[in-house]
Amino acid sequence: MPPSFGKGMTRSTSSILAVPFALVLAVFFVLPLLLVVVVSFWDYTEYSLIPDLILMNYAELLHGCFDWDQGLCTTFATYLSTFKYVFLTWCFTLVIGFGVALYLVFCVRSLKMQIVLFLVCTIPFWTSNVIRMISWIPLLGRNGIVNTALMSMGVIDQPIEWLLYSGFSVTLGFVHLYTLFMVVPIFNSMAKIDKSLIEAAKDSGASAWQIITNIIIPLSRSGIMIGSIFVITIVVGDFITIGVLGGQQIASVGKIIYVEMSYLQFPAAAANAVVLVSITLLMVAAMMRIVNVRKEL
Amino acid sequence: MSEKTQEKTSGLSRRSFMKGAGTLAAASMFGGVAPYVMSSEKKVLRYLGTAVNQDTKIGEKAKEDLGITIEYIPVTTDEVTKRILTQPNSFDLVDTEYFSLKKLVPSGNLIGMNANKIKEFDNIVTAFTKGEVAGKKIGDQGTAPKKVFYLEGERSKKFASSPTEWVTLVPTVYNADTLGIRPDLIGRPINSWAELLNPEFKGKASILNIPSIGIMDAAMVVEAMGEYKYPDKGNMTKKEIDLTMKVMTEAKKAGQFRAFWSDFNESVNLMASGEVVIQSMWSPAITAVRTKGIPCVYQPLKEGYRAWAAGFALPSTIKGQKADMAYEFINWFLSGWAGAYLNRQGYYSAVLPTAKANMEAYEWDYWMLGKPAAKDIMSPNGQKLASAGEIRDGGSYEDRMGGVACWNAVMDENRYMVRKWNEFIAS
Numbered sequence: 001m002p003p004s005f006g007k008g009m010t011r012s013t014s015s016i017l018a019v020p021f022a023l024v025l026a027v028f029f030v031l032p033l034l035l036v037v038v039v040s041f042w043d044y045t046e047y048s049l050i051p052d053l054i055l056m057n058y059a060e061l062l063h064g065c066f067d068w069d070q071g072l073c074t075t076f077a078t079y080l081s082t083f084k085y086v087f088l089t090w091c092f093t094l095v096i097g098f099g100v101a102l103y104l105v106f107c108v109r110s111l112k113m114q115i116v117l118f119l120v121c122t123i124p125f126w127t128s129n130v131i132r133m134i135s136w137i138p139l140l141g142r143n144g145i146v147n148t149a150l151m152s153m154g155v156i157d158q159p160i161e162w163l164l165y166s167g168f169s170v171t172l173g174f175v176h177l178y179t180l181f182m183v184v185p186i187f188n189s190m191a192k193i194d195k196s197l198i199e200a201a202k203d204s205g206a207s208a209w210q211i212i213t214n215i216i217i218p219l220s221r222s223g224i225m226i227g228s229i230f231v232i233t234i235v236v237g238d239f240i241t242i243g244v245l246g247g248q249q250i251a252s253v254g255k256i257i258y259v260e261m262s263y264l265q266f267p268a269a270a271a272n273a274v275v276l277v278s279i280t281l282l283m284v285a286a287m288m289r290i291v292n293v294r295k296e297l
Numbered sequence: 298m299s300e301k302t303q304e305k306t307s308g309l310s311r312r313s314f315m316k317g318a319g320t321l322a323a324a325s326m327f328g329g330v331a332p333y334v335m336s337s338e339k340k341v342l343r344y345l346g347t348a349v350n351q352d353t354k355i356g357e358k359a360k361e362d363l364g365i366t367i368e369y370i371p372v373t374t375d376e377v378t379k380r381i382l383t384q385p386n387s388f389d390l391v392d393t394e395y396f397s398l399k400k401l402v403p404s405g406n407l408i409g410m411n412a413n414k415i416k417e418f419d420n421i422v423t424a425f426t427k428g429e430v431a432g433k434k435i436g437d438q439g440t441a442p443k444k445v446f447y448l449e450g451e452r453s454k455k456f457a458s459s460p461t462e463w464v465t466l467v468p469t470v471y472n473a474d475t476l477g478i479r480p481d482l483i484g485r486p487i488n489s490w491a492e493l494l495n496p497e498f499k500g501k502a503s504i505l506n507i508p509s510i511g512i513m514d515a516a517m518v519v520e521a522m523g524e525y526k527y528p529d530k531g532n533m534t535k536k537e538i539d540l541t542m543k544v545m546t547e548a549k550k551a552g553q554f555r556a557f558w559s560d561f562n563e564s565v566n567l568m569a570s571g572e573v574v575i576q577s578m579w580s581p582a583i584t585a586v587r588t589k590g591i592p593c594v595y596q597p598l599k600e601g602y603r604a605w606a607a608g609f610a611l612p613s614t615i616k617g618q619k620a621d622m623a624y625e626f627i628n629w630f631l632s633g634w635a636g637a638y639l640n641r642q643g644y645y646s647a648v649l650p651t652a653k654a655n656m657e658a659y660e661w662d663y664w665m666l667g668k669p670a671a672k673d674i675m676s677p678n679g680q681k682l683a684s685a686g687e688i689r690d691g692g693s694y695e696d697r698m699g700g701v702a703c704w705n706a707v708m709d710e711n712r713y714m715v716r717k718w719n720e721f722i723a724s
Contacts, residue, residue, distance in 0.1 A: 046403075047401065047403055137570075247555060263715050
């Protein structure tokens, strides 16, 4: 469906309506981003920024990255670790989010119940993101609830160490925090699927699995894509969850930028940010190519 | 205030009545302060510093004694530096550490402090001015205060090698830091920094993730292990940084560390929950663990302490009246009440005689002289810190400050160091 203009709405009025938002984006997004790009070519000392046009920040960023005998350089190792969590989080949130949305749309019959259950999903959002993260610590710790319970039941003799401050706890935290970002858009696009399509498929003898793979997934792919973009872009830049649940022992690009900023190495941080933004944009562009979200909304 | 008077003239509506009642209630809560506020212009000092040093009680007492409202701007150690360099107009008084001065002074954003205006200047402890405690030289590796104590002039961007009347910071508080341990979970004596990397504590050790302080702890460990003897831990060469980080990285890869911390509260939680049994720690964090009833010792180690020191400075944009007010507050700070308060927290005050006059004899004996407590020792907030008969960890002032091996530092190779630290975290 092409984007619909209201009756009597001309192209020029719609452009005028877009102006305020375009201005906001230009001032608060495009301009700062350009500044970041400019600063990434500057030089710096402990206490000052020196306008310049040097590639040193990028050179330091990529230092040792093409020297394969030395093992992975910091930058590559950090991105690899970041992408590992992006991938794991994406897989889990997608499966769980899809499942929840599927249940809400196709298994819950009454609209009222759908709304109630949907609101139930949002309850965790009534507390702050950081608190939800920190709450895992007493649960998963060495003397935490999970370990104590397992030990008193006699399942284990020694506390399980990898429950907290590990890749496990980081992934768990991400999935817990961001699954809803997957549920909402998928729910939204599933709700638009014409129920008679499902009926027709059933009448023609399609199995439940065939209905999901041949009808529901293709028709809700715009929701899946939007949810994926949310989750991936959030996790790529995260450093708080990784810091809190990874015990600050796991590298993330966000953390490196943060450390550089706190030591006033703004140009180095800017160079890192430029690389991070470029990679994220590339990923989003690639995803947009797979599904034309605009066409399917 | 002006809003209130305006509404009064327009007759007593329900809303303005409620508002008036609220103001009245607030005024009666603050008692004697309210008339003062009305009688003259409000005196406010915006005080930039780390949360650890910005105690509510000190602010309240200053208000009571001087009528100056202290507006705390609490940020992290690194953020203080950043604020001074990027927003020098956003505060009237800053409390920062000596090691940051190497970055701050060349920027010209701070002004030299006039020693003649500081009443207790001659009573400032010799640990600052001469690098001595009880007449004996103490360790001066790193950014020892005596190296950056004086400026060549009020607006100079250079440190003076001999005493002048212009000082960089008016010292307030300092301490000797060491490792914190859980004696109940370790069950044997600990006496060396090398124990931090002892495989016995695999998965139960921690170090702080603030590069410029963490590297010093790491250097103490490397030296204690006998791996290398640094000519100056506080100013490493690139090679020395590589070596230090190599030792730490190997330990990290072997699973030595449970977690790293960068916020004081994180270190308290790690220790109190038993996730960690040995780690870098700050004095008030030990106090916080103990007030939960959990045993925790600020363990003296044979290689000595890593010291730090902080002081007050003014932004170079400060003018007349504000500057006078700042000096008034600083003089009050050194006049004893605040000093006694800091001493009771386990820190040390820069001017000891005035602090002593504000402490009970048994408190002084416990905190400063290392004698067994004659009575239970209470924190400034009234929580019990030690029972009668106990001795302070590390003993007396002379034993602790006399045992300083190095100071927190900014190195010439700081930029390289931060990069290597990021590598260590990523490894």
